[in-house]
Amino acid sequence: xxxxxxxxxxxxxxxxxxxxxxxxxxxxxxxxxxxxxxxxxxxxxxxxxxxxxxxxxxxxxxxxxxxxxxxxxxxxxxxxxxxxxxxxxxxxxxxxxxxxxxxxxxxxxxxxxxxxxxxxxxxxxxxxxxxxxxxxxxxxxxxxxxxxxxxxxxxxxxxxxxxxxxxxxxxxxxxxxxxxxxxxxxxxxxxxxxxxxxxxxxxxxxxxxxxxxxxxxxxxxxxxxxxxxxxxxxxxxxxxxxxxxxxxxxxxxxxxxxxxxxxxxxxxxxxxxxxxxxxxxxxxxxxxxxxxxxxxxxxxxxxxxxxxxxxxxxxxxxxxxxxxxxxxxxxxxxxxxxxxxxxxxxxxxxxxxxxxxxxxxxxxxxxxxxxxxxxxxxxxxxxxxxxxxxxxxxxxxxxxxxxxxxxxxxxxxxxxxxxxxxxxxxxxxxxxxxxxxxxxxxxxxxxxxxxxxxxxxxxxxxxxxxxxxxxxxxx
Numbered sequence: 001x002x003x004x005x006x007x008x009x010x011x012x013x014x015x016x017x018x019x020x021x022x023x024x025x026x027x028x029x030x031x032x033x034x035x036x037x038x039x040x041x042x043x044x045x046x047x048x049x050x051x052x053x054x055x056x057x058x059x060x061x062x063x064x065x066x067x068x069x070x071x072x073x074x075x076x077x078x079x080x081x082x083x084x085x086x087x088x089x090x091x092x093x094x095x096x097x098x099x100x101x102x103x104x105x106x107x108x109x110x111x112x113x114x115x116x117x118x119x120x121x122x123x124x125x126x127x128x129x130x131x132x133x134x135x136x137x138x139x140x141x142x143x144x145x146x147x148x149x150x151x152x153x154x155x156x157x158x159x160x161x162x163x164x165x166x167x168x169x170x171x172x173x174x175x176x177x178x179x180x181x182x183x184x185x186x187x188x189x190x191x192x193x194x195x196x197x198x199x200x201x202x203x204x205x206x207x208x209x210x211x212x213x214x215x216x217x218x219x220x221x222x223x224x225x226x227x228x229x230x231x232x233x234x235x236x237x238x239x240x241x242x243x244x245x246x247x248x249x250x251x252x253x254x255x256x257x258x259x260x261x262x263x264x265x266x267x268x269x270x271x272x273x274x275x276x277x278x279x280x281x282x283x284x285x286x287x288x289x290x291x292x293x294x295x296x297x298x299x300x301x302x303x304x305x306x307x308x309x310x311x312x313x314x315x316x317x318x319x320x321x322x323x324x325x326x327x328x329x330x331x332x333x334x335x336x337x338x339x340x341x342x343x344x345x346x347x348x349x350x351x352x353x354x355x356x357x358x359x360x361x362x363x364x365x366x367x368x369x370x371x372x373x374x375x376x377x378x379x380x381x382x383x384x385x386x387x388x389x390x391x392x393x394x395x396x397x398x399x400x401x402x403x404x405x406x407x408x409x410x411x412x413x414x415x416x417x418x419x420x421x422x423x424x425x426x427x428x429x430x431x432x433x434x435x436x437x438x439x440x441x442x443x444x445x446x447x448x449x450x451x452x453x454x455x456x457x458x459x460x461x462x463x464x465x466x467x468x469x470x471x472x473x474x475x
Contacts, residue, residue: 002160002453003031005176009148009168012036012053014307016335016365017189017247018165019048024442025449026050035156035172037148038078056151060139063146075151137197141208145171153179161185161452167192170215183220183452189247190225191232194357196284213237220452228361228384245445248368251437252339254429261344262303266328273300273414276345276375278338279366281308284359286351286380291317292403293351294326297410302349305330305341343373346421347413350379351400363388370394371436374429376421378409392431393424 004025008018012034022032026049038044038055045054057078061071149171158180164173165187173184192198193209201208213236216222222242224230234241262274275294277287287304294302304314304327318327333341342348348370352359361384370377371388377395379385389395396409413421450457 001029001031002455003033003158004161004163004449005156005159005182006032006034007152007162007164007169007172007176008034008036009145009166010037011039011042011055013042014332014335015165016249016338017187019335020250020438021163021445022051023049024438024445028446028449030449033157033159035152044079044081054155056148056155058144058148059151060143060147062150063143071147079155137201137208140197141167141192142171142211144168148172149175152176156180158182161449163187165189167212170212170219174215174218177218184218185221185223185448185452186216186219187223188216188229188233188242190362191229191236191358193236194232196356196359199356209236221448223448226361226363226384232357232361243444243448245441246363246368246436247365248432248436248438248441249335249339249365249372251433251439252343252372252429254343254374255340259340259344261341262330263344265330266301266303268301271299273297273347274345275300275302275347275349275378275410276305276342277302277349278305278332278342278369279350279364281306281311281314283310284353284355286349286353286400286406287314288317289353289400289403290349290351290406291323291327293406293410294323296404296407297414300326300410300414302327303330303345304328305332307332339369339373342369342375345375347395347410348375348377349406349410350377350385351398351406352380352382352385353400354380354382360384368432368436371428372432374425374432376413376424376428378406378413388436392428392436394428394431395424 006018006022008015012018015036018034022034025032032051034048034051034053036053036055038057042055044056045052047053057075059071059075061067061074064071145168148168152172153175156176159176159182161183162173162176163185164170166189170186173186176182177184193205193212198205198208216237217239222233222237222239224233224242224244225247227244230242230244233239260270262268262276263270263272268274275290275297277290279285281287281304290302294300304318315329317323318329348366350364350366352362352364354360360382362382363384367377367379367385367388371392371394377389378398379389379395380400381397386397389397396412398409399405413424416424447457449455
């Protein structure tokens with residue numbers, strides 16, 4: 001069978017979508033390998049359930065011509081397992097001449113010294129301009145992704161199909177296709193150029209959007225996670241409407257008796273109401289507004305589980321005197337354990353802030369996980385999430401900019417009579433069993449793989465067609 005290589009611009013540990021897709025492809029008989037981004041403390045390679053996970057570092061210096069030699073040294077050092085520090089405090093291989101090595105002629109040494117000074121001056125100028133609207137985005141896209149793509153194109157094994165996650169996989173997809181052939185899929189889990197960081201750039205966003213569009217149009221297929229995103233991406237890239245594979249988990253059956261994992265881990269009394277935020281610790285996710293809301297919800301604790309760039313700031317705030325008894329931090333858990341933890345909460349909080357088009361139409365993975373676990377949600381009244389919440393009756397919608405409204409919604413759930421709470425949990429869980437689960441998404445995914453690989457469809461179904469009962473719109 002053909003080989004499918006998944007590219008996840010993350011460490012791969014908590015990427016449930018990639019893990020589900022890899023399992024699905026294995027079950028369909030494909031050979032599978034996952035390429036992830038190496039991070040300090042993780043192995044460069046490990047075995048997954050039937051496939052290998054290979055991690056390669058993102059070395060931005062590789063994408064900058066005058067820093068490429070330094071990037072090569074850093075890459076070689078990581079691949080060899082070393083992390084020595086240079087005299088200036090940075091990590092990477094220091095350029096130390098071998099003992100007894102012959103010195104270069106004076107003119108060459110002068111030229112090299114001038115080049116070093118020019119590079120240092122350029123670095124100082126770059127550091128002195130942090131307020132320019134393009135300085136941070138250019139590192140996020142494309143420098144770091146290019147710094148990951150270059151090692152990937154050199155170390156990755158050939159594959160028949162390359163399935164890349166997020167916009168950061170685009171440079172790697174392009175290079176891997178050039179190096180090894182094969183078909184390519186850009187799995188756009190969000191509308192990257194409509195996220196807050198790029199939306200705020202105004203006209204400075206144009207070159208970044210052009211670059212994403214150029215790479216996306218070179219892919220053999222674009223895939224996304226809901227109907228609104230499919231329309232936005234079709235307009236942005238000038239392509240046919242992408243197929244949709246929702247980011248839903250597998251069907252879940254709660255253990256009997258149910259496990260009370262969060263209260264046990266935090267040492268909470270059985271009567272304490274548990275409100276859970278799980279996912280990325282980032283700005284604009286409503287975490288701070290949720291913390292403020294908890295001050296108005298008696299006998300309750302907000303448990304925050306996740307990791308991300310704002311982790312240290314959120315942890316410090318949670319441990320401050322104002323929130324110390326009302327907000328607690330939890331370490332992230334593996335995707336195959338997450339639903340047990342989600343099911344042990346009374347409410348899932350997703351107060352995503354209305355700060356971008358991307359947020360406006362998001363259907364985050366945590367929404368599907370709450371539905372699968374039967375945990376009622378408090379969610380922002382934005383078109384993406386609101387339609388799901390109204391259709392399933394799985395929770396309460398709020399103005400996520402207002403902590404008082406978040407508190408009102410939480411109280412509406414936790415203070416409801418016991419029979420109403422049980423009924424809400426039952427209909428929430430039932431929506432996951434009947435409609436919103438990974439088992440209903442796999443036909444669309446496998447049909448796309450067969451079409452790109454030129455394989456015949458199972459008997460009774462045309463090649464490349466999803467089953468007649470499956471809609472390709474995320475409601």
